[in-house]
Amino acid sequence: MDHQQVLRDVTVRLPMASTVAEVCQATVDSLARHTPATIAVLLHVHDRLRCVAATGSWQVFATVAPDAGIVGRVYTGGVAAVAPDVTTDPDHIPVRPDVTAEVCVPVPDPAGRVIGVLDVQWTGPADLAAWRTTAERVAARLGARIVALGGPTESRSEKLLRHAAAMTAAGTEWDLMTAAIGAARDVSTLGAAVLVLGGRGGVRLGAPTVAPGELESRIRAELTEAGPQALRGIIDRAHRYGAGYTLGEAGHPPTVEHEPLLRAGVRTLVTVPVGPAQRGGVLLVADDRLLRPDPTTVNLMELLAGQAWSCLDRLRTLDRLREQASSDPLTGLRHTGPFGKRIATATPGRTALLAIDVDGFKTINDTYGHQTGDRVLVGLARALEGALRQGDELYRTGGDEFVAVIEVSRPEEAVRVAERLTEAARRIGRTISVGVALPRPGESPELTLRRADQALYAVKRQGRDGVRLAAA
Structure with missing residues (x-):
């Protein structure tokens, strides 16, 4: 093999190419005239080694991670690799089943920075030491021409x-x-x-x-x-x-x-x-x-x-x-799933839970039917939403049961919000009972809601249509 002729062929063809892709293909074609090997040029483009030109393989990897395979090892290390038996090198990337040996060299720019790799794989005997020297000299010429044309770029x-x-x-x-x-x-x-x-x-x-x-x-x-x-x-x-x-x-x-x-x-x-x-x-x-x-x-x-x-x-x-998954299909309010996540973040002394129950709702359903009951719930949901402040949250947690989660600076503020809700219900011809509770230090959200429910039932026992604050 006349390796000097290989270098002459490459040296003649590179100046004739006007784009980076043409330069890489000219290099591959020149080498392919002198060896039946599988040849590829991979350049580093946007965090990947991209195959710009190749020959001699049924399948070519379009891109390879910079740390994958022998090509990645050579790129990151900047040192040529020679594998006389690819079956003993765990980094070898098989592109065809009959490859036996591989030489991979870095492609440097004129300043010595690695911009890609030139990879050559054989299926039969080859003078790997001579081909390593030739490949390194070809790669140096290739790198200089690539940089002269503006360097590796993405299309x-x-x-x-x-x-x-x-x-x-x-x-x-x-x-x-x-x-x-x-x-x-x-x-x-x-x-x-x-x-x-x-x-x-x-x-x-x-x-x-x-x-x-x-x-x-x-x-x-x-x-x-x-x-x-x-x-x-x-x-x-x-x-x-x-x-x-x-x-x-x-x-x-x-x-x-x-x-x-x-x-x-x-x-x-x-x-x-x-x-x-x-x-x-x-x-x-x-x-x-x-x-x-x-x-x-x-x-x-x-x-x-x-x-x-x-x-x-x-x-x-x-x-x-x-x-849809987190909302009640009737009223559009969020339901028990989101409510559970919300009260899990309740702040002791600041987050108030308002348990709300529609007074006499069972009678409405029994007397006028469930369609009328549904209309009552929708109308009440809109009324309560309108009475809440910006940032307050309203949930439907059961048939005629709602819970408002509000942030307050003191218990009296929570009571005033609850009273606004009862007034909103009265304006549409309904009444509600509301129990108010603020989390105690170390108290679970479930226990806070239970105390709000107990305050609500106290309102029911006293005649409904009212508000009660649970004991602190």
């Missing part, structure tokens, strides 16, 4: 795939929207991205990125100033006509819907509909430079918007299911 489709995985993993709407906006900026390479969302609560701006740039802040300010009607106009236009983009040409006035964006300093804009027209919204990706987005950029933003909506719809569905 935009690879970026989109990575961001899609991050959006799928988002646990809240805020996290999802933040991830989607960051993804739009990264994949499009434009300077700002904003989500405008519709829904039952009206039109609103989605969550901002953690550190929005100046243009993004101006866009949000102008859209907020323009108001919901202007936001709805932008959404309707995108959903009526589809995704659109500017050509980055000066002297062409925007449509009326986009005037707030022009005032914010936008000179380049991509608009993409998100989800259905009534429940969805629009993704705005913009820049204050005069640029010329291409159709591929728009297509990637459409894919991103579709993934974002799919994840958002899933989160909203899960929220609805959780709400």
Whole structure:
């Protein structure tokens, strides 16, 4: 084997390649002319070793963790590895069953920093010592050319795939929207991205990125100033006509819907509909430079918007299911499950439990039927909710039994809230009995509720329609 010829072939071909991917493929092709080995170049791209070029294998791992396999060991250690018998090396990653030997060398940049690995695997005899020397010299030339071309980079489709995985993993709407906006900026390479969302609560701006740039802040300010009607106009236009983009040409006035964006300093804009027209919204990706987005950029933003909506719809569905699981289907109030978790956090001397019972409810059911009884419960639930303060919580814990959990500074405050509840019931033609208890130090929440119930029964015995504070 003429290893000098191998180096000459690589040296001639590398300058002819104009992209990192072409350089890596040229290296693989040059080596493959001189050996029947399985060859791969893996570069470190966004926390993974990504296979940029390969040959001689039925299957290639697209990405490998930086600490996995012989390739990961070489990358993290920066030292070449020679395995004369791969069956004795536990780090060997089998890409074909007949491989017997492997040489893996780091790919350094001109400063000596490892940016990837060159991996060569044989199925038959090979002069591994000579090939190690040749591979190291080839890798040095490869690293220098990669850096000259700008270094290892992700393609935009690879970026989109990575961001899609991050959006799928988002646990809240805020996290999802933040991830989607960051993804739009990264994949499009434009300077700002904003989500405008519709829904039952009206039109609103989605969550901002953690550190929005100046243009993004101006866009949000102008859209907020323009108001919901202007936001709805932008959404309707995108959903009526589809995704659109500017050509980055000066002297062409925007449509009326986009005037707030022009005032914010936008000179380049991509608009993409998100989800259905009534429940969805629009993704705005913009820049204050005069640029010329291409159709591929728009297509990637459409894919991103579709993934974002799919994840958002899933989160909203899960929220609805959780709400249904934790709520009483008749009154909409939370029931015993959430109540148990809430009282477990009761603060001694501060958290008051108000046990509430509807007076004469059994008579209503027996006389007028359960449908009438249900209407009474719904009406009473709304009345009691309206009488509570901001932050107070009301639960339905039984047929005609409710419990309010409130934070107070002293027992008298809890009694006044309970009296407001009895007055609210009277206004709709009903009466209730209320027992009030504040947790004692070291007392379990269940015992506190039992004392509130005992105070309630005392009210019942004294004629109903009243409030009683349990002994401290």
